[in-house]
Amino acid sequence: MKKLSRNTILSIIALAAIVGFMVYAENTFNPYLLRILNLCAVYTIFAVTFNLVYGFTGQFSLGHAGFAAIGAYIGALLTMSPAQKQANFFLEPIVPFLANIELPFILAIIVGGLGAALVGSLVAWPALRLKGDYLAIATLGFSEIIRVLLVNMQPVTNGALGLKGIPDYTNLYWSWGTAAVCIFVCKRLVDSNYGHALKAIRDDEIVAEALGVSLSYHKLLAFFTSAFFIGSAGALFANLISTIDPKVFLFFLAYQIVGITVMGGMGSLTGSVISAFLYTIFLEFLRPIESPFNIGSIQVPGIPGMRMVIFSALLLMVILFYRRGLMGSSEFSWDWVVAKASALRGLFTGNGKPGTDQTGKED
Amino acid sequence: MTLPLFFQHLANGISLGSLYALIAIGYTMVYGILRLINFAHGDVVMLGAYMAFYMIAIFRLPWWVSFPVAIVITAVMGVVIERAAYKPLREFPRINLFTSAVAVSFLIENLGIVIFGGRPKAFERPAFMDITIRIGKVTIVSYTLVIILTALVLFGGLLVLVNYTKTGKAMRALSKDIETTGLMGVDTNRIISIAFAVGSALAAAGGILTAIKFPQINPLMGVMPGLKAFIAAVLGGIGNIPGAMIGGFILGVSEIMIVAFLPDLAGYRDAFAYSILILLLLFRPTGIMGEAQAEKV
């Protein structure tokens, strides 16, 4: 049997701990907390995939909201029972072939992802011709076209009324399972030679092409992969909040995702994960300030929309003063953790100087 | 489609086009000099409308005082945005500028929701703009004409500024070659600020006129006109001021005409504009009057 390295053992232990936590949480936490944890997973996927396309491949795409919408609607339409669909589509009956379809959740997630990926691949083509902010606006336009189509295709999507009563299949296993796959795929891609090609395209596309790197292939790779996971996240989202309508997927969502990813650090998947967590939790934590609350005996009127103001102000601060974001372009590594832990231990026991790497042994 | 109806639509189209043109100029001026798409420009439109609203609603100033004052205040805001969020990033990779523009836009929209309140407010239309005029079988409300006339006057003033003043010359020079012009002794920062001020002032005018047209304002009212005005700027040739005006008119008239001739597709009118944008960017990014910008390798 192959001897396992220290890092692999640590990873396995951590994974086991996380799974254990998930089982515990699913069985004991109240629905409110669970919902937050599930949302963290969804936003993590959004941030990680945006980082793949922008932080690692240099394509400023604001099309996320549209892809998520596609995934969400496909997921919803595939998991809702025929009865629920009939109840929803009272204005105009649903298109026949969708009326009776009801698929297991996993299929809904995958098909949602594939649908979004197909559309996302279409975006790769303009990405070949457009740079920087032009691509941003074009993808924004794309995303809005999708939304307009969703609003107008009554027999398919129920138009502006949206879909209500989507079964809430999303739980920690589904959401974090998908997120784990997403993180794994993106990390492997980025660390591999394909990752070199993506980063080369980001750093200097003309030179990359001159070295034989096919721009169309690699941009397509990035867009397809990210759109697939955004779509699945959309499906997870739909089955979490049970109600969706086109307004949920306004370009605002794209701005939020940009914010989360920039704050975590463009080029750091770890940063995206941490940032997504902080964002979701912070949003919930600050929810009270949007309704009236009491300081002592004084009632302070709530300020709706304040959370977003704080978030966008923070984002601007980060962009102006702390451009690297939380993690810059560094990733989490066990070596770093162990080194810090040893240094701490050294401080307490008086052995070794802080910062000395006492963990030199590696196998 | 009867002839009078056609003229009515045409008038509306030109009027809408004027609004787009007013806003598009700001985009094109900033892009010409800084090569930056000012995402926040659409929100400046909204700020102009709200400033005017508060001047009238709170300070009880007559419209002929409120509107100019609002325009001036908004122009100042435009300069502040540039100084605070764009200037510090000028020397850095362009990626940061784009993200900053997006962040600023996001922030202004959210601040708008918080400070002004998310619900739409009714905008008081000045009396003389509310007159219904009948010429033969054509019916239009006077604000349509006011919008067109105001826009024409402002365009005239702008063209004079750009073509016949030293400042205008400096702006044109900066848009051709920002580094060399700076080395020639032109105060780059001052000219850029003026460009933002003028662009924002025109956007504010556009915002106020939009408010008069609907007559309603809400914190997100600038997003759609902003995006469409950007499309108009690209259509006319981004960086080209007369192009922005032409693009605006073409877009406005087409939008109204398409909805008029194909009423069933009315819901898709926005998707239409975006499609034009994407097609333009892919097949003719230089627009109608733009010059190709070759990238030196």
Place this chain on the structure above:
Amino acid sequence: MALLKLDNTVMRFGGLTAVNKFSTEISDNELCALIGPNGSGKTTIFNIITGIYTPTSGSIRFNGTEITGMRPDLITKLGIARTFQNIRLFKGLNVVENVEVGHHLRLKSDPMSAILSLPGYKEEEANIRKEALELLGSLELAHLAYEVATSLPYGQQRKLEIARALATRPRLLLLDEPAAGMNPKEAEELMQFILHVLETFKISVFLIEHQMRVVMGICPRIIVIDHGETIAEGTPEEIQNNNRVIEAYLGVDDYAGN
């Protein structure tokens, strides 16, 4: 048959003619230099060969294949590699990773294998790393393999660019002012390296240079252009005594042997 053949290529940008009916042939295993005053169109010619520009008219054939207007990455896959006038290393990659980008076009494993760390991919990855380190070694850069590429001293960065281009295993290497910014000793070392590469890999090198001493001493064949046209072609002796060349370079210090 010539390795590279340019036939009456013309490049017009609007009203400006940058390249005016430029023709030439490069053979196998040949070292040839392209010189000319600033703005004479040298880099434009390189850009035409490598597909960054499509010529307004004229044709380019490589190894018998018509490559006019072909996509740059496809041209590189056929066997032409280049470096650029300004150093353009990938900032976000370290030294060895920069070189590995050059190996990428030979990667056979698909992304799925990479994601799943399948043995086929792992083997290719290891081989590429090995080759990249070897290439760096031959340029005495191996000890810097894991440094951030842009932290290297200027001369090393230029060598890294060449290593990166060589990683694509070209049959023809286009070097755009490879010795720029180097002192005479470094430039001399570099030229020796280029000769070494020529002999070892049996490739052809077509280079643009400004430093006359570098070019005259080493290149058996020199093409001189001005305003996008060839004004002289031949051995260093022939070029040095050519009146048109002397005229074109009047006033430029470089010609006197810098």
